[in-house]
Amino acid sequence: MTDLDFDKHHLWHPYTSMQNPLPVQAVSHAEGVRLFLEDGTALIDGMASWWSAIHGYGHPILDAAAKAQIDKVSHVMFGGLTHEPAVELGKLLVHLTPRGLEQVFFSDSGSVSIEVAIKLALQYWISLGRSQKSKLLTLRKGYHGDTFAAMSVCDPVTGMHHLFKEVLTKQIFVSEPQTPFGQPLPAQELDELRATLAAHHSSIAAVILEPVVQGAGRMYFYSADYLCGVRALCDEFGVLLIADEIATGFGRSGKLFACEHAGITPDILCLGKALTGGYLTLAATLCTPRISSVISQDGGVFMHGPTFMANPLACAVAVASIKLLLQSPWQQRITGIEAQLQRELEPCRHLASVRDVRVLGAIGVVEMREAVDMATAQRFFIERGVWLRPFGRLVYLMPPYLIEPADLQHLTQAIHQFAQSVR
Numbered sequence: 001m002t003d004l005d006f007d008k009h010h011l012w013h014p015y016t017s018m019q020n021p022l023p024v025q026a027v028s029h030a031e032g033v034r035l036f037l038e039d040g041t042a043l044i045d046g047m048a049s050w051w052s053a054i055h056g057y058g059h060p061i062l063d064a065a066a067k068a069q070i071d072k073v074s075h076v077m078f079g080g081l082t083h084e085p086a087v088e089l090g091k092l093l094v095h096l097t098p099r100g101l102e103q104v105f106f107s108d109s110g111s112v113s114i115e116v117a118i119k120l121a122l123q124y125w126i127s128l129g130r131s132q133k134s135k136l137l138t139l140r141k142g143y144h145g146d147t148f149a150a151m152s153v154c155d156p157v158t159g160m161h162h163l164f165k166e167v168l169t170k171q172i173f174v175s176e177p178q179t180p181f182g183q184p185l186p187a188q189e190l191d192e193l194r195a196t197l198a199a200h201h202s203s204i205a206a207v208i209l210e211p212v213v214q215g216a217g218r219m220y221f222y223s224a225d226y227l228c229g230v231r232a233l234c235d236e237f238g239v240l241l242i243a244d245e246i247a248t249g250f251g252r253s254g255k256l257f258a259c260e261h262a263g264i265t266p267d268i269l270c271l272g273k274a275l276t277g278g279y280l281t282l283a284a285t286l287c288t289p290r291i292s293s294v295i296s297q298d299g300g301v302f303m304h305g306p307t308f309m310a311n312p313l314a315c316a317v318a319v320a321s322i323k324l325l326l327q328s329p330w331q332q333r334i335t336g337i338e339a340q341l342q343r344e345l346e347p348c349r350h351l352a353s354v355r356d357v358r359v360l361g362a363i364g365v366v367e368m369r370e371a372v373d374m375a376t377a378q379r380f381f382i383e384r385g386v387w388l389r390p391f392g393r394l395v396y397l398m399p400p401y402l403i404e405p406a407d408l409q410h411l412t413q414a415i416h417q418f419a420q421s422v423r
């Protein structure tokens, strides 16, 4: 049995069947923006391993940080113990994230950081003696992860989790924002949210949303005014605001954090994906002192504590990754990627198969009129030396920030050719 045969019969991949799995490629190693397959094929990576590998693969500074930490301690429990990587990372996150977020909870993955955010919000209201505030309000077309509380706030139809609708907590949904990024918001676009908060605020703990960029559910960039409006409405109706920046954190949208487009501070912020530069799984949930002090009053403790909380190896690489980002001309790079994506993807708009083209920061999206056949698309892109993985009607790219213009052009050309090939 070859390795690929074993994989096919024994290993689950994300969102796949064990009976009829889509083909997978075996990666032997990766370097810079290139993935090398076992047959020697080199692919330019347009996915940054799902938003995470912002510095590309095998970066010498991140490699060195991981090796140095392994020689000290790879993991140690966080109950009753602490360590320099966690403290250093905590300092960076408190310093860099929007002003007012001061307490940090480290966890293992994006979905878990969402569970933690939701639990913080619920426990805050329970500590205030207002446990009837137990619902979440969210936007349609959102994506917040695959665990149960996270699933309950994913889009109920397109969110990949409708199978479980009977067991998921029923949350409150409002329409997704319609005004694109960069455009002023018509006042009525917040009417539904205002009316819903007015009617239900006494049972709502928090609004949870992806600021500015609705990712996996939609790949859409909405007006920053909308986010400002949500912040104001949350304050008016006494509801917390949870910002899920798992995809947008660390520069992807052109600002270090997408909340900065609106100049707002959420009450709770979730980070993941690019946190370690794509090296190790780690996430963080930050909150305001108001939340942490209410939860901690009268001897209260926050009821969460994963085994691998604040894993030192992951924290050490995260510290190195964030410092590397800040020392790099990241804003200039992302502005350059944005301009090139606009220039080179825009011609797709005129193709009959294409419904829309959108670009923000280092994210480029070609929305097709019909759902793309994943297996066909995969083969098409691999034949052209690029790694892209469309889903539904969305062909998109979010490359490592240090990609060279020639490599990026290779990616955009492949997307244009693909859109041309679809009738």
Ligand SMILES: *Cc1c(COP(=O)(O)O)cnc(C)c1O
Pocket (backbone or CB within 6 Å): 109, 110, 111, 112, 114, 143, 144, 145, 146, 210, 215, 216, 244, 245, 246, 247, 272, 273
């Ligand atoms: C990826 C993602 C998550 C889930 O993170 P995992 O690490 O996959 O659990 C949650 N929210 C957003 C916006 C994401 O993009």
